[in-house]
Each structure stands twice: as structure tokens, then as C-alpha cells.
Amino acid sequence: MGLATRTNSATKISPMTNSLLPAAIVEAWDLADVRVRKLEGGFSGAAIYHCRHRDGSETALRCWPSGTAAERVAEVQRVVGEARRRGCGLVPQIIETRTHTTLVTLADRHWEHSQWMPGEPCSPSDDPQHLESAVRLAAAAVGQFHAAVRQLGTRSDLSAAVVQRCERLAAAEQWLQQPPLATDGARWPAWLIRVDGVLRAAWPRHQHRLQAGLAAARSQRTNVQYVLRDCHHAHILFDAPGTTVSGLIDFDALRVDTPATDLARLVHSFAALSRPQPGIIGGPSEDPPIQSGRTLSSWRRWVEDDLWGAAVAGIREHCSFTDQQCELARLIADSTTLLSLVNWATWASSNPPHRANTLPGAEAVRNRVEQLSRFAINYLT
Numbered sequence: 001m002g003l004a005t006r007t008n009s010a011t012k013i014s015p016m017t018n019s020l021l022p023a024a025i026v027e028a029w030d031l032a033d034v035r036v037r038k039l040e041g042g043f044s045g046a047a048i049y050h051c052r053h054r055d056g057s058e059t060a061l062r063c064w065p066s067g068t069a070a071e072r073v074a075e076v077q078r079v080v081g082e083a084r085r086r087g088c089g090l091v092p093q094i095i096e097t098r099t100h101t102t103l104v105t106l107a108d109r110h111w112e113h114s115q116w117m118p119g120e121p122c123s124p125s126d127d128p129q130h131l132e133s134a135v136r137l138a139a140a141a142v143g144q145f146h147a148a149v150r151q152l153g154t155r156s157d158l159s160a161a162v163v164q165r166c167e168r169l170a171a172a173e174q175w176l177q178q179p180p181l182a183t184d185g186a187r188w189p190a191w192l193i194r195v196d197g198v199l200r201a202a203w204p205r206h207q208h209r210l211q212a213g214l215a216a217a218r219s220q221r222t223n224v225q226y227v228l229r230d231c232h233h234a235h236i237l238f239d240a241p242g243t244t245v246s247g248l249i250d251f252d253a254l255r256v257d258t259p260a261t262d263l264a265r266l267v268h269s270f271a272a273l274s275r276p277q278p279g280i281i282g283g284p285s286e287d288p289p290i291q292s293g294r295t296l297s298s299w300r301r302w303v304e305d306d307l308w309g310a311a312v313a314g315i316r317e318h319c320s321f322t323d324q325q326c327e328l329a330r331l332i333a334d335s336t337t338l339l340s341l342v343n344w345a346t347w348a349s350s351n352p353p354h355r356a357n358t359l360p361g362a363e364a365v366r367n368r369v370e371q372l373s374r375f376a377i378n379y380l381t
Helices: 023-028 072-084 128-152 160-177 182-188 192-220 260-274 296-315 323-349 362-379
Strands: 034-040 047-052 058-063 104-105 108-114 156-157 224-226 236-238 244-249 253-258 287-289
Touching: 023 104, 023 192, 034 260, 047 192, 072 108, 072 128, 108 224, 128 160, 128 260, 128 296, 160 192, 160 253, 160 260, 160 323, 192 323, 192 362, 224 260, 224 323, 260 296, 260 323, 260 362, 296 362, 323 362
Parallel strands: none
Antiparallel strands: 034 047, 047 058, 058 108, 104 108, 156 224, 224 253, 236 244
16 A cells, blocks of 8 residues: 655566566466566565556556554545545555455455656655645645545544644653764764754754744644645656656554654655755854745745645645644744654664665665755755
8 A cells, every 4th residue: 555665766677577476466367378576675664566557557466564453454445435435536546356345364464555656756856836736735645535535533632643743852862862873973874974963953043942832732623634744755656757646665663643744744844855055054053045046034935925825725735724824834843853863863873883874775764864854954054
């Protein structure tokens, strides 16, 4: 159901062969004459396979991460299936086995087979109007999903995203109480030291605002429903011209929460595609060009006004999104950017330094974290 990041994100692809699949999986979905390639590069621990059938059609096989409960897979399938039944054709159709089930379990891993969603994620760009258009289209697609699954139930409740971020603030403060990694720079890779530096530059500027905002939001009820939660730009696919959203992928994080959490993740993810100059990272005090002759301050205004405005307009094409939800989305976005850096830094530094660049997926993690770091140092310092 949730697919790995597509190949324009440097996803590695194995040779095409159906020998990659267990015999029981080939039998369950009659895949003997199908060409299969394994995609790598996601962070969830799932295994994704692209299948090309003899008639030219394409499908996707997904092996869920070890330890995922069958009930959890069934929940995701139910919600995505409901979205499709209610007219959201941007989500994949689940394909049944020969025995009319949607799930095959081998050992502790669950497998599912679905339609392959065409398209590619939005690429980095120096054109702000292109990114404004892309984020509006992406937000409209997310709004279409929200509207489709709304029938599964909404209620007034506390936002799980807000509660979780309040709890994670303590982890951030604990991290910052430790000596900077640069004090023992020979032990750590340069990218991890930069992440630590970004956190120490940005946190003092936003600590009190984020703590106060999240504390206030934690006591306020808001409308909650099923949302995507990991609404990253890599999970929104576009057609070749980039003028239409062709699919939504990766539903691992789907839960009941405020729709604001999806817009928060989406906007900052697209903002990070605006390709700031590498020299900006490190937080110089001057106001240097960031892209296409634009200054850092004008880029920030573009994110705060134009990019956010385009995203809000997009999501409102399909569902109600109040001004209160807009403010909540901005709060969640800012806190998520910093807290995500804390999470990644904690994960990387919890492993022996000599393994920081050799762990499975380390390159993909480093690329993701450095992109997030560049955005944070430009937007939050």
C-alpha cells in the first residue's frame, strides 16, 4: 500500500526477476510470468516490488515491516479502500488473491498487492511559481482524500500530533543539554555535526514560542478524522508535465488526527524543494542570495505567505479548512521541523560513530536529514 520513494529520489533498483519473491506470493497472485524489480530506499522497513505483467500493466507488491499487526494492515486497507469507493481515484486499488483475500502472511510479514500508481514526485526547483502550483495541486489531492474518508467518522478531540510534540519537547531539551557534537568532531560524520549545529542555532529562537503554542493547543479540542500524517512531497505523484497529481502513495502513518498535520508536513516538505544555495547552511548572519537572486528574508516571506497561501487554497477546494486549523498547521510544521532533526540526530548518534555512515539506509537518511537541515537553517534561524 505504501510505496517506496520513486526513482528520482535516488532509489536503488534491483535486476528484474520474479525469483525475488517467495513461491507462496507468486502462487497467491499468479505472478509466474511477471517481471519483478525490488525498490529500496524507504525508511519504514517495508519491502516494495514493482511488477510488470505480460499485458504491459503494472502493479505493486508490498511486504509490510516485521512486527506489523494484521489488524493494522486491515485498518489501512479499509480506509484507503473507502477513499477509492468514494471517488478518490488517487489511491491504489487493492488486488485480491486467487482465494479472494487481500493479505498473505508468511512468517511475521504481511504481503499485499495493489495497483501501481503512475507518476513521479515533484523535483527541486528554482522557480517559486512552479512550487506554488505544485503545492496547491498536492494540497487539493490531500483535501480530496480527507473529504472521501470523512464518512468514516469525525469527532472533536485533542490532536494526537500536538500531544506527541509536547512530549517530544523534553527529548529536544535533553539533547541540547549535552555538549555539542563538534567538541568531539573526529568521532562523528560532518553531516551529523551540521545537524547538531542547526538545532543549537534554531532552538533558542523558537523554544518559548513553540512551547507556549503547543501547550495552548494541547488543551484545545479540534476536529479529527483519518489523515495521512506522513504527507511528504515524495508521496505525492505528478504526471510528466507536472500539471496534475496522478497518485498518493505510502499510507504507513495513516491515523486519526487533525487534518492540519497533513498540511503542515506538506508545506515544509515542498518548501525544502526550493533548493537554497548550499553555502547558506551554517547560519551566516548576513542576508545572502538564496536562489535566483532572492534574499533569505524574501524567501522566508515567500514560504510564509505565498507557499502557505497556495496550500491552504488547494486543500479548501475539497474540504473545509478553518483559519484556526491554518494556525495549528503552521505551529505543527515549525515544531515538526526541529523535532524531526532531534529524532534523526538521536538515532544516528545512538549508534557507534564508526557505523554512522554504514548502517542500512544510512545514505538515504543522510540525504533526507541534510535537506531538512538546509531548510531549517534558512527558515528558522
